[in-house]
Amino acid sequence: MNRKWKHHAEAYLYISPSVILTVALGIYPILWALRYMFYDYKGYGEATFVGLYNFRRLFRDEYLWDAIWNTFVFAGGKMLLTLPVALLLAVILNGKLKGRNLLRGIYFMPTIFSTAVMAVVFYIIFNTYNGLLNQLLKLAGLPTLEWLGTEYAMLTCILIAAWGGIGNYMLLFLAGLQGIPKDVYESAELDGATGARRFWSITIPMLGPVLNIIMMLAIMSALESYEAIMVLTGGGPSGATEVMHLYLYKLLFPVSTGESMAQDIGYGSAVAMLLALIVGAITGIYLYLSRKLNDVHS
Amino acid sequence: MKRGFRQSLAVLAGLSLVLTAAGCGNAGNGGDGNANTSEKPANANAAQNQGEKEKTKLVYWTYQRHDAEYIKQKIQQFNETNEANIEVEMTMMAENYPQSLDLAFTSDQAPDVFATQRPAEFYAKGYFEPLNGYLTDELKSKFGSFLREGSNKFEDNVISLPNVGNTIRLVYNVDMFEKAGLQPPKSLDEMVAAAKKITEIGKPDGIYGWSLPYKSPSSALDRSAAKIAEMNGFHRSGFDFKTAKYDFSGWKPIIEAFRQMSADGSVLPGSESLDMDPMRAQFAEGKIGMYISYSTEAGVYNTQFPPKIRWDATLVPTIDGGEAKGAIDPAASAWLSMSSESKHKEAAWTFMSYMYQDEIMRGYHESGLGISVLPHILEGAKEPSTPGIQNFLPTEYDAAWPVEPQGIVPEGKTWQEQFTRYILGGGNLDETIGELNASYNAALDKAVAGGAVTVTPDPSFDPAALRK
Numbered sequence: 094m095n096r097k098w099k100h101h102a103e104a105y106l107y108i109s110p111s112v113i114l115t116v117a118l119g120i121y122p123i124l125w126a127l128r129y130m131f132y133d134y135k136g137y138g139e140a141t142f143v144g145l146y147n148f149r150r151l152f153r154d155e156y157l158w159d160a161i162w163n164t165f166v167f168a169g170g171k172m173l174l175t176l177p178v179a180l181l182l183a184v185i186l187n188g189k190l191k192g193r194n195l196l197r198g199i200y201f202m203p204t205i206f207s208t209a210v211m212a213v214v215f216y217i218i219f220n221t222y223n224g225l226l227n228q229l230l231k232l233a234g235l236p237t238l239e240w241l242g243t244e245y246a247m248l249t250c251i252l253i254a255a256w257g258g259i260g261n262y263m264l265l266f267l268a269g270l271q272g273i274p275k276d277v278y279e280s281a282e283l284d285g286a287t288g289a290r291r292f293w294s295i296t297i298p299m300l301g302p303v304l305n306i307i308m309m310l311a312i313m314s315a316l317e318s319y320e321a322i323m324v325l326t327g328g329g330p331s332g333a334t335e336v337m338h339l340y341l342y343k344l345l346f347p348v349s350t351g352e353s354m355a356q357d358i359g360y361g362s363a364v365a366m367l368l369a370l371i372v373g374a375i376t377g378i379y380l381y382l383s384r385k386l387n388d389v390h391s
Numbered sequence: 392m393k394r395g396f397r398q399s400l401a402v403l404a405g406l407s408l409v410l411t412a413a414g415c416g417n418a419g420n421g422g423d424g425n426a427n428t429s430e431k432p433a434n435a436n437a438a439q440n441q442g443e444k445e446k447t448k449l450v451y452w453t454y455q456r457h458d459a460e461y462i463k464q465k466i467q468q469f470n471e472t473n474e475a476n477i478e479v480e481m482t483m484m485a486e487n488y489p490q491s492l493d494l495a496f497t498s499d500q501a502p503d504v505f506a507t508q509r510p511a512e513f514y515a516k517g518y519f520e521p522l523n524g525y526l527t528d529e530l531k532s533k534f535g536s537f538l539r540e541g542s543n544k545f546e547d548n549v550i551s552l553p554n555v556g557n558t559i560r561l562v563y564n565v566d567m568f569e570k571a572g573l574q575p576p577k578s579l580d581e582m583v584a585a586a587k588k589i590t591e592i593g594k595p596d597g598i599y600g601w602s603l604p605y606k607s608p609s610s611a612l613d614r615s616a617a618k619i620a621e622m623n624g625f626h627r628s629g630f631d632f633k634t635a636k637y638d639f640s641g642w643k644p645i646i647e648a649f650r651q652m653s654a655d656g657s658v659l660p661g662s663e664s665l666d667m668d669p670m671r672a673q674f675a676e677g678k679i680g681m682y683i684s685y686s687t688e689a690g691v692y693n694t695q696f697p698p699k700i701r702w703d704a705t706l707v708p709t710i711d712g713g714e715a716k717g718a719i720d721p722a723a724s725a726w727l728s729m730s731s732e733s734k735h736k737e738a739a740w741t742f743m744s745y746m747y748q749d750e751i752m753r754g755y756h757e758s759g760l761g762i763s764v765l766p767h768i769l770e771g772a773k774e775p776s777t778p779g780i781q782n783f784l785p786t787e788y789d790a791a792w793p794v795e796p797q798g799i800v801p802e803g804k805t806w807q808e809q810f811t812r813y814i815l816g817g818g819n820l821d822e823t824i825g826e827l828n829a830s831y832n833a834a835l836d837k838a839v840a841g842g843a844v845t846v847t848p849d850p851s852f853d854p855a856a857l858r859k
Contacts, residue, residue: 135798137516141841156803221661222597222673241664243816329606330663331812332804346490357800 147363168315170251183266212324269303454488507725511797521548541794555761556721560704578712586657589680608811624716637831686783717854801830
């Protein structure tokens with residue numbers, strides 16, 4: 094008994110740091126937000142119970158819904174651009190290409206850069222007036238664009254996000270590709286299957302489980318990402334790049350009093366809950382559909 | 392062996408926990424825990440001072456960068472000469488100053504003295520030590536008329552005293568105005584026309600008539616549209632003191648003029664994504680015809696961005712070019728505050744009294760670090776030495792307004808964001824103004840009903856009478 098207890102105590106001691114941190118930094122804030130979404134609380138002074146007021150406000154807050162729409166555009170654009178390019182690169186770099194290890198390193202490099210630094214560098218490149226890109230376009234005799242203006246700011250954000258994400262997904266695809274047995278390709282080759290045929294009939298189906306995980310990660314990260322946008326455009330101009338988590342960030346940690354709303358913990362908590370539900374629902378729907386497709390396929 | 396290994400692991404795990412807890416714990420009142428630049432490492436001379444009388448160490452936080460050299464020098468002087476054996480350590484909080492203060496107060500690491508910001512909010516949070524008990528008759532006579540409820544006084548508790556304010560002017564590229572044969576605009580129509588003409592002439596060389604840092608709507612419009620509004624008799628917050636309601640309808644011609652400059656293509660391309668400093672850099676390069684900003688521009692162009700062009704400043708235009716119907720508030724209300732958490736309040740007040748001396752404040756004004764609004768400082772003060780500051784010096788059109796209701800936050804977007812959206816992208820301005828009036832008045836009504844704010848209409852309020 095004593096020995097058993099000792100054995101358990103040791104185990105609990107080992108896991109206690111992560112349990113304490115999870116409770117303090119994960120569970121407690123969620124419970125805290127669950128409470129405050131029923132209150133009018135500005136971060137100081139007394140919190141006033143307002144019942145469902147913050148939830149009613151969610152439905153009439155057109156800026157929130159604009160931000161949610163922008164998030165779908167951003168996430169859709171990012172995934173459409175990132176995943177095919179990452180897969181293509183992974184397939185190419187999985188072959189017997191000279192210098193492939195160096196290229197893998199180069200493509201992966203953006204993943205290890207700080208998002209804020211990356212955004213500042215891209216600001217210098219995309220800056221409309223004297224940015225590098227427009228200077229190059231001018232030199233080539235092509236028309237320049239307001240890359241960070243209302244019309245193109247979202248496209249620019251998507252391009253930058255894709256640049257930052259491709260290396261990471263390429264690596265995941267590479268791991269998946271290396272799990273496909275070589276003899277399957279060899280048999281296909283003996284049967285006369287071309288490169289494209291091998292890709293569609295072997296690579297894609299056999300990547301299935303990895304693809305599922307990559308898609309899920311891509312969906313979640315695209316829906317939750319806002320850091321680069323915050324540094325690059327601050328959600329502007331005129332809300333053109335305001336994504337839902339940036340909107341939430343401004344509610345909870347307002348940058349200045351004239352900028353967006355002042356601190357509103359109560360409403361912010363309700364928004365946080367809504368956004369968590371949206372991300373959860375989309376991920377859940379994706380998992381459900383992918384499982385259904387797998388069932389059909391098998 | 393195995394058991395010994397397990398025990399060692401347990402000890403290590405326990406030790407790491409203790410260290411983590413210690414790292415997160417209170418780092419004392421010396422501000423050692425923050426990662427910002429500090430003028431003097433805390434306890435650097437601890438060993439040397441042993442045996443001497445213990446010094447009272449004060450921590451002073453500021454967010455002002457432009458006056459750092461001057462303030463540093465004065466603090467050094469104080470540290471060397473004060474007879475109370477006080478040593479002040481100045482910490483410059485480069486960014487996120489209010490958030491840093493929040494963190495410091497919640498983790499028991501608050502500075503003893505700090506540059507005042509967000510007075511209403513921080514008063515509600517209990518950060519300020521009331522200064523009433525420290526104010527001498529002399530200070531009361533010097534500053535008394537500048538103490539205003541809701542600004543530097545809350546529930547009769549004085550939380551700070553003023554030092555300098557910022558005047559606002561239209562800053563223009565003299566070379567381009569001369570080339571275009573233009574005089575600085577007196578009306579909004581002239582401003583729009585001047586921006587258009589400068590663009591027509593300058594566009595082949597990449598010169599445009601107008602710019603503002605529209606990346607941050609508040610940075611862009613607080614310094615421009617809101618000040619033109621004040622000059623024309625409408626308070627910068629949109630609050631109408633006559634009716635005690637918010638009403639942005641008087642701003643319509645101002646916002647329309649800004650929109651027109653965008654629609655005409657007179658705005659420097661990329662202004663939508665410009666911060667203030669990159670915009671100044673473009674002005675210094677001669678690429679912008681004009682913009683509106685604070686008196687700090689003179690100092691900035693002398694130190695940070697030496698201009699390649701001749702520039703000057705003039706009063707902002709009125710709506711119709713006629714006599715101004717109001718005045719622009721230089722917003723000189725607060726400078727230094729004492730922390731309610733300070734363990735050395737007497738020493739903190741000794742330091743604050745030193746900083747509020749006439750000589751130091753006059754030197755601040757004369758160095759062009761800010762424009763003093765205090766008669767006892769202006770009396771006998773030399774004209775600030777900073778080139779370009781002359782036309783920023785106070786005139787009758789720079790005068791204080793009454794304090795608007797504090798803490799009014801509308802649901803949804805602020806007026807800065809709504810108007811910037813219209814200026815850059817167009818839309819229906821009447822509808823926007825209607826929405827703003829509704830959302831701000833709803834927030835005001837809520838604050839009044841909750842007892843947080845009291846408002847009284849003053850039908851006889853005349854903004855033109857603010858001018859002295």
